[in-house]
Amino acid sequence: MEYLLTTNSLTKQYGRHKAVNAVNLHVRQGDIYGLIGRNGAGKTTILKIISGLAAPTSGDFSLFGESGKGAAIYMSRIGTLIETPGIYPNMSAAENLKLKCLAMGVRKKGVIEELLKIVGLSDTGKKKLKNFSLGMKQRLGIALALVNDPDLLILDEPINGLDPQGIAEVWETLFKLNKERGITLIISSHILEELSKIATHYGIIHDGVLLQELTREELLSRCSERIELKTSDTRRACTVLENMGITDYKVVDADTIHIFERLNDGGEITMELAENHVKTMGITVKNEALEDYYLNLTGGAANV
Amino acid sequence: MFNLIKMDFYRMMHSVSTWVILTFTVLLAVFAVSMTDSDIQSMAENPQYIQEQQEEIDGNEDRSIGIYTTADPEWVDGKIEVGDILSTEISSGLLLLLCIIFAAIFVSAEQKNGYVKNIAGQFPNRGMLVLSKLAALAVQVLLMLVVFAAVAALTGLALWGDRFYLGSESSLLQCLGVQYLLHLGFAALILFLTILSRSSAFSMVVGLLACVGTLIPVYSLINKIVYDIRPSWNFDISKYTLDGNISMAGIGAAPEALIRAVIVGGAFVVACTILSMLVMQKRDVR
Numbered sequence: 001m002e003y004l005l006t007t008n009s010l011t012k013q014y015g016r017h018k019a020v021n022a023v024n025l026h027v028r029q030g031d032i033y034g035l036i037g038r039n040g041a042g043k044t045t046i047l048k049i050i051s052g053l054a055a056p057t058s059g060d061f062s063l064f065g066e067s068g069k070g071a072a073i074y075m076s077r078i079g080t081l082i083e084t085p086g087i088y089p090n091m092s093a094a095e096n097l098k099l100k101c102l103a104m105g106v107r108k109k110g111v112i113e114e115l116l117k118i119v120g121l122s123d124t125g126k127k128k129l130k131n132f133s134l135g136m137k138q139r140l141g142i143a144l145a146l147v148n149d150p151d152l153l154i155l156d157e158p159i160n161g162l163d164p165q166g167i168a169e170v171w172e173t174l175f176k177l178n179k180e181r182g183i184t185l186i187i188s189s190h191i192l193e194e195l196s197k198i199a200t201h202y203g204i205i206h207d208g209v210l211l212q213e214l215t216r217e218e219l220l221s222r223c224s225e226r227i228e229l230k231t232s233d234t235r236r237a238c239t240v241l242e243n244m245g246i247t248d249y250k251v252v253d254a255d256t257i258h259i260f261e262r263l264n265d266g267g268e269i270t271m272e273l274a275e276n277h278v279k280t281m282g283i284t285v286k287n288e289a290l291e292d293y294y295l296n297l298t299g300g301a302a303n304v
Numbered sequence: 305m306f307n308l309i310k311m312d313f314y315r316m317m318h319s320v321s322t323w324v325i326l327t328f329t330v331l332l333a334v335f336a337v338s339m340t341d342s343d344i345q346s347m348a349e350n351p352q353y354i355q356e357q358q359e360e361i362d363g364n365e366d367r368s369i370g371i372y373t374t375a376d377p378e379w380v381d382g383k384i385e386v387g388d389i390l391s392t393e394i395s396s397g398l399l400l401l402l403c404i405i406f407a408a409i410f411v412s413a414e415q416k417n418g419y420v421k422n423i424a425g426q427f428p429n430r431g432m433l434v435l436s437k438l439a440a441l442a443v444q445v446l447l448m449l450v451v452f453a454a455v456a457a458l459t460g461l462a463l464w465g466d467r468f469y470l471g472s473e474s475s476l477l478q479c480l481g482v483q484y485l486l487h488l489g490f491a492a493l494i495l496f497l498t499i500l501s502r503s504s505a506f507s508m509v510v511g512l513l514a515c516v517g518t519l520i521p522v523y524s525l526i527n528k529i530v531y532d533i534r535p536s537w538n539f540d541i542s543k544y545t546l547d548g549n550i551s552m553a554g555i556g557a558a559p560e561a562l563i564r565a566v567i568v569g570g571a572f573v574v575a576c577t578i579l580s581m582l583v584m585q586k587r588d589v590r
Contacts, residue, residue: 052425054588072428080425086418090320096419102311103423144422 004029004152004184005050008067009059012045012208019045021208022059027186027201029151032178034199035188036294042208043188044083047156050186051080063152076104079150081158085141089130093121093140096129100147115143119173135166142173153177155187159194171198192294196225206298220263223290227259227266230282231273240276244269255281308427308436316410316440325406329448332402333455336373336393341463343375371397371516384464385471386457387479391555394483397515399452400550403445403487404511407494410444411437412504415590424589431581434499438577441491449484479555482565486553489572490515490546496576499583502590514547523548546572 005027012020020042027033037043048054050061052075063071063078087096097112116122119139129137138158145153155174159167175198177183189195195202202219204211214222231237234251241249241259246269248261259269263285270280316322373396376388393399414420414433424430460468470476490511497507513519523541530539542548543564553565 048588051421052428053421069428075428076426078425080421082421084418086421088315088413088417088419091318095318099311099315099419100422102314103307104426105307148426 003027003062003065004031005061005063005186007046007050007059007061010046010049010056010061011058012042012049012054013057018208020049020056023205023208023210025061025203025210026213027152027184029184030178030182032174032185032187032198032200034192034195034202035186035205036190036192036195036202037188037205038190038298041190041205041298043190043205044156045208046205047080047154047186047188048082051078051082051154053080053082076148077151078154079145079148079152080154080156081138081141081145082154082156084160085137085144087129087137087140087144090128092126092128093124093132093136093143094126096140097143097147100144104148106147106149111147115146118146118177119143120169133166134161135163135169138162138166138170139173142170146177150183152184152186155185157188157190159189159191167194174198192290196290204294204297211297219290219293223293225260225263225290226286227263227269228282228284228286229257229259229269229280230255231257232279232281236276236278237273240273240278241269244272258286305432305435308423308432309439311423312436312440313443315413316444319410319413321406321409321413322444325402325444326448326451329399329402329451330455332398333393333452334459336396336398337389337456337459337463340373340375340379340389340392343373344379347375347377348380371401373398382467384460384468385555386460386468387471387476387555389460389468390453390456390476391479391483393456394449394452394480395551395554397517397547397550399448400487400490400515400547401512402448403491404494404508404515406444406448407441407491408498408504408508408511410440411495411498412502412507415499415502416504420589429585430589431585434495434577434580434584437495438492438573441495442488445488445491446484449480449487453480475555478562479553479557482553482562482569483550485569485573486546486550486565489569489576490550492573492576492580493546496580496583499580514545517547519545519547544568 003026005025007023007025009022009024010020011018011022023042023046025046035043035046045054049056060067061071063074066074088099093116094112097115101111113122116124119142121136121139121143124132124136129140132140142155142158145155158170158174162170174185174187178185187195187199196216196219200216201213202216203213229237232255234255234257237257238249238251241257246259246262249257249259251257266283266285270283273280373392420433424433427433494507494511497510498504501507523545526541527539530537542552546568549565549568552561
């Protein structure tokens with residue numbers, strides 16, 4: 001089985017409008033697949049069809065190498081969080097999880113406590129969900145999706161409405177699930193910059209049509225993603241970088257350096273500069289090029 | 305399927321609405337029997353009122369709009385049978401009001417807060433979600449009927465003492481059994497309307513309007529049309545509606561009326577469940 005999930009000319013039509021138009025997705029086991037597209041592009045509809053919540057007008061999808069009724073038996077191996085988390089506000093987090101456990105026949109002892117721990121909600125006790133923050137609800141939504149120990153997790157806009165810290169927490173949780181449990185993730189978002197922090201593969205969708213599928217490396221090579229380093233002493237900073245083995249960089253102005261390699265090593269660079277008494281005034285991964293690439297592909301900024 | 309039923313039972317037991325409705329069932333039972341006692345006292349003090357009540361009982365073949373119970377003038381001095389009181393109170397539609405409210409709230413909750421999205425995709429046959437809800441409704445309606453009957457009986461005992469007696473147990477059980485099926489039929493109808501409209505407000509309003517008899521003019525119109533087409537049929541649509549049968553299937557009802565009520569109640573449960581399952585299976589989950 002080459003792909004865990006493939007869609008075959010998946011189409012969903014509402015009246016005359018094709019919300020999803022002959023989409024062919026390819027998701028391998030272990031991928032973090034980012035489905036990117038602006039609002040109304042058809043992301044949620046695709047995810048709903050794959051999650052078994054909506055029927056396609058035409059086309060189908062195969063799951064674990066099986067399609068049609070054969071795929072239906074694998075639906076219990078999918079965990080979903082579509083749009084906002086579906087939760088009972090007058091119940092606690094544990095009670096909401098208990099409901100899903102009962103429905104799925106999950107009887108493993110301590111599973112609820114374990115799931116709450118994974119998403120960082122262990123200390124919520126009997127607190128009702130109506131008193132939860134949006135980020136907490138979102139994390140509970142992820143816990144609900146994890147109840148049946150899924151092989152594939154489908155998350156629709158999981159960072160919507162979250163503050164930067166909330167976003168970082170969600171990404172960290174999902175990254176761990178992918179690395180430690182080997183769960184394949186399909187995550188939709190309309191913010192490529194955010195998705196690029198975690199996704200290994202991308203599907204770019206626009207007006208219901210899948211424009212492109214590409215790997216992280218392919219995307220980065222087309223977008224020249226970079227670290228933007230602001231420092232008080234660019235000269236000494238360059239020496240430090242070269243001592244670290246970083247050669248692909250460019251001094252842009254008196255206090256700015258663009259680094260085009262080892263993009264995930266921002267922390268290490270900062271520490272090394274500090275050890276060499278070079279003050280870091282700012283360090284960020286700049287993705288304007290990513291967004292530009294996406295905008296160009298989907299018809300420019302006028303469409304956003 | 306069994307797992308889904310367990311889920312819905314757990315939800316029912318942990319829902320505020322379940323306990324609120326049961327509390328109101330207790331209060332309503334006390335209120336209803338107290339009002340009947342008030343009627344009995346009024347009849348004792350005012351013989352004119354006895355005549356009015358008797359006329360109401362004699363002319364009770366045609367239903368009126370609204371919810372009301374009629375006290376039997378014989379209860380002023382004579383003994384009062386438990387079955388008569390329960391039959392009168394339940395046939396009035398008082399308990400049905402609460403059944404309708406609970407069914408609409410319970411069924412719509414899962415769709416309203418989106419919890420259905422967490423589970424619907426996991427089951428190739430989504431119709432199962434309807435069956436588990438029906439099972440939960442069946443238990444809750446039974447619980448409400450038992451609580452209502454028990455509290456009404458205890459209130460009667462407190463108010464009338466030795467004058468209040470059990471009477472025929474089999475007739476009482478027969479009446480309660482038929483009424484249970486009819487109330488469950490109504491709950492199934494609300495289940496269907498809620499799933500179809502995705503709105504608790506719609507199903508609740510339709511149910512409550514039917515319960516208080518606002519559909520009687522519509523029934524009369526249908527009866528008239530049928531009479532105009534075929535006078536010999538002697539057709540009365542109330543005999544085939546849930547609200548009509550609830551008001552007719554009292555403890556003193558003829559066996560054929562009770563059998564018809566059982567058939568109508570059962571038919572509504574089956575038909576509404578099948579239709580709800582079809583809607584749930586065929587329609588996308590929002």
